[in-house]
Amino acid sequence: MAAANQDTTRPQNTRAIMTFLREHSPFSSMDDTHLAHFAEHATLRFYADEDVVLSPEEGVVKRFYIVKQGRIRGERHNEKEDRAETTFEISQGECFPLAALIGERPTRTLHRASGDTFCLSIEQKAFITLFSESEPFRDFCLRGVSSLLDQVNQRIQSRAMASIGSSNSLDTPLERYALRNPIVCSPDLPVHKAVARMHENNVGSIIITDDNRHPTGIFTLRDLRTMIAEEKGSLDTPIRQVMTKDPCRLPATADAFEAAMLMAEHHFAHLCVVDDDDLLIGVVSERDLFSLQRVDLVNLARTIGTATHLRTLVSLRTDVSRLVDSMLAHGADSGQVVKIITTLNDVTVRRVLELNLKKNDPGIPFTWLTFGSEGRQEQTLLTDQDNGILFETPDGMTEDQVREKLLPFARKVNDELAECGFTLCKGNIMASNPKLCLSDAEWDDWFIRFIDASTPQNLVYSSIFLDMRAVFGPTESLHRLLERVLERIRKNALFQKMLAGNALQRKPPLTMFRNFRYLNEEKKHVLDLKRQGLAPFVESVRVFALANGVENANTLERMEQLSKKGVFDAKDANAWKEAYSLIQAIRMRAHQEMLGKGEDLTNYIDPDDLNPLDRRILRESFRQAQRLQQKLEVTYQL
Amino acid sequence: MFEHIKRWLAQRRGGSIGDHDPGNLPTPKKVDDQALSHCRLVVLDLETTGLNASKDEVIAIGAVAIEGGVIHLDDQFDLILRRPELDIRETVLIHGIGTEALTQGHETEDALLYLLEWMNGDPVLAYHSAFDQKFLEKTLRAQLGYTLPHVWMDVAELLPAFFPDSNTKGLGLDHWADFFRLDVSERHHAAADAMVTAELTLMALNKAQKIGVKTLKELAEKLHYQRRLKNMHRF
Secondary structure (H helix, E strand, C coil): CHHHHCCCCCCHHHHHHHHHHHCCCCHHHCCHHHHHHHHHCCEEEEECCCCEEECHHHCCCCEEEEEEECCEEEEEEECCCCEEEEEEEECCCCEECHHHHHCCCCCCCEEEECCCEEEEEEEHHHHHHHHHHCHHHHHHHHHCCHHHHHHHHHHHHHHHHCCCCCCCCCCCEHHHCCCCCCCEECCCCEHHHHHHHHHHHCCCEEEEECCCCCEEEEEEHHHHHHHHHCCCCCCCCEHHHCCEECCCEEECCCEHHHHHHHHHHHCCCEEEEECCCCCEEEEEEHHHHCCCCCCCHHHHHHHHHHCCCHHHHHHHHHHHHHHHHHHHHCCCCHHHHHHHHHHHHHHHHHHHHHHHHHHCCCCCCEEEEEEHHHHCCCCCCCCECCEEEEECCCCCCCHHHHHHHHHHHHHHHHHHHHHCCCECCCCCCCCCCHHHEEEHHHHHHHHHHHHHCCCHHHHHHHHHHCCEEEEECCCHHHHHHHHHHHHHHHHCHHHHHHHHHHHCCCCCCECCCCCECCCCCCCCCCEEHHHHHHHHHHHHHHHHHHHCCCCCCCHHHHHHHHHHCCCCCHHHHHHHHHHHHHHHHHHHHHHHHHHHCCCCCCCEECHHHCCHHHHHHHHHHHHHHHHHHHHHHHHCCC | CHHHHHHHHHHHHCCCCCCCCHHHCCCCCCCCCCECCCCEEEEEEEEECCCCCCCCCEEEEEEEEEECCEEEEEEEEEEEECCCCCCCCCCHHHHCCCHHHHHCCECHHHHHHHHHHHHCCCCEEECCHHHHHHHHHHHHHHHHCCCCCCCEEEHHHHHHHHCCCCCCCCCCHHHHHHHCCCCCCCCCCHHHHHHHHHHHHHHHHHHHHHCCCCEHHHHHHHHHHHHHHHHHHHC
8 A cells, every 4th residue: 555645646756766865965854845856857867887977078067966876986087197097986875066067167077987877867957946945955065075074073973962962063263162351460469359350250260461461370269279278378469479370372263172182181271362462362261161061071181180099090981981972062073082082091091100109109210101092192982001111221220120110010000000991901012011111222122123123923013013102201212212213214115115015904894896895704794993994094104104204193193294294195185084084983983882882892883784874984984095005005016 | 537637747747738639649659760869768567457468457557758868757657547446456465556546546548548648659668568568458449449559679678688698586677676786666566667677778778879779770670689599599
């Protein structure tokens, strides 16, 4: 009965096309009447593999297409090498050629069918009707492909938002946050008058400025509390004696994310916002940034940073997960969120070290190193310990004597970090391992062996030890070490080539036909987002970074630097950064969901569980990984 | 009911086509040198009450038109005939058309007149076309006394002629649709089956163009040759 009774005013084939359209953006958010208009005015065309669908020679584009089945690829002629290059791929449910159609010009790219392909299309007249009548359609056309990416982010946000209910984006420039006329005073004002002024205006901070309105200090209710509790002086004291001098400041063009990170790092709740001449424009407080959040970043960082017991640190870990939820809801992208997690992890590691130093100081200064994803500042909620110690051997001691003192200390720290949720490293890449608790000279030797004797085992470790960062202790010795390592790698073409070969071991999970290639026979329909999705980016980018003297360990920052140095084409770098971030975003969302269900965290997902939009994004992201690997192949002639 | 169809037509075509003129129906076209890249072809599928043309009846007609090598969705035919007196118990489970839908269908005579006008005498393609041809001719003769012969072509012959190496798992429409991974929106719905048949036809026409089969005549010859080849293989 179903066939005949429902909606009999529209023919079956019109309804079928409407059903197809509804599965894809922007049609999924369009009204039925508009979808029907599309379906009734559509034509269906078939293109065999390699058939030309649209070409620049055909003149001004007159039709709007959507791929019903199969794939279209954009082809650009590479003058230098005299061959065709694929510039983009359009798969099922995607539309083309937007820019040319809107710009009423010929397409600039040859569109060719890739495999048997059916396209629905409408004429310009029907296109214009939809364009003028349907807002979602108009938005989509005007924003082009980028709106697809926006949608992924929006989807991630809206899911996390369900538990929070605020929509301030962390990308919002600070000047857009209502910066109430900041309450200011001169340095000589007595504290009680300053506090009265704060009270009258119902604010928690006052900025002390000089005659030219440059901020010279800040005084907050917290400072008042400390002042009274610790009896630092009478309330008649001029405020300049008790204020925090040289307050943290950001330009108005900085965004909310930068402000949040700065606050988290220094445990401040207020920041001055200044213009180009360092004149005070306003104040932004953590409350302004996260007005509706139950867990806030700064407070959490502060609580972790001042915890007095290990068990407090352990209990705070659940707050970190909640914070990630709310960060996603506030519009932080995946790059921002992994940095926040890393920041909070750093604070935790530092606090564990500090607490242990208080109890049992080995008496020898050291630098606590982290490797791998923590070194790259790319940690998610699923995280292993990868750490080591770098020390300078004090006069009169041997390195082994130093180790005798540091190793028991490191053992305790490793164990306590494990209690805080940083899983012990199965490969024993931890500071309590005598082979990774080394003096600067020993580390230097270690890296010489590592680079010169490039054994397969060494190459496996490259993803760990070549992404290194100091979390605690002096950083100068690490910087010197890194400089020597980079110099050595830059000069060692063979090592670079072997690294490149190693980076190509992990292929993005796409088959020749651009379908997903699954993990293995047993794990059908399972993709490993970390090993199959992110690793190809991380490892290829590392080779380029090390070969070109980029010191950063963070993959996104490495790409940025490589683009600045002209190693990567700026457009490519952007596409790769975006693709990498999107895979990361999908991975993090999966983690949050597993956590919500009380499951163990894994990096596995079944692409069938994703909505069609995410599946497309994932496929395109993997294709970008393939392109990056191709660049590596060409560069190192592999 | 006539008004209803007219309204329906107006909806479909964005204007009225006027009254039917049974004495002045379009003349069926002959197989000639029509260019395949330009001519209009009708791809049709019928749902019937059973497989026996001598006692079973047509209950639904679905058709789409291919013109210039493209399926035009503003040029399609999707009607359930009004045949409440027919016994549909045997087939209702297959095509999903129940008694209620049949009574809401269109007056057969009007629907058939409209079909002839809509077909415009253009060549008709169907999957296992002998079946549809037998049923449609019988119905046209019985209801309208119409006996003019139309050109019919069998898509079940067309496909192996142009894709001889295709390893389909059988000879049915479903097998070809599966082989080319086409979606059928609603199997055993006349219009949906006509659509997937038309999609397969587009693929065959694309191939035809590439190997130099350019006119309807050349296409008919190719099918004729194919049939002889197949018969030879039998002996």
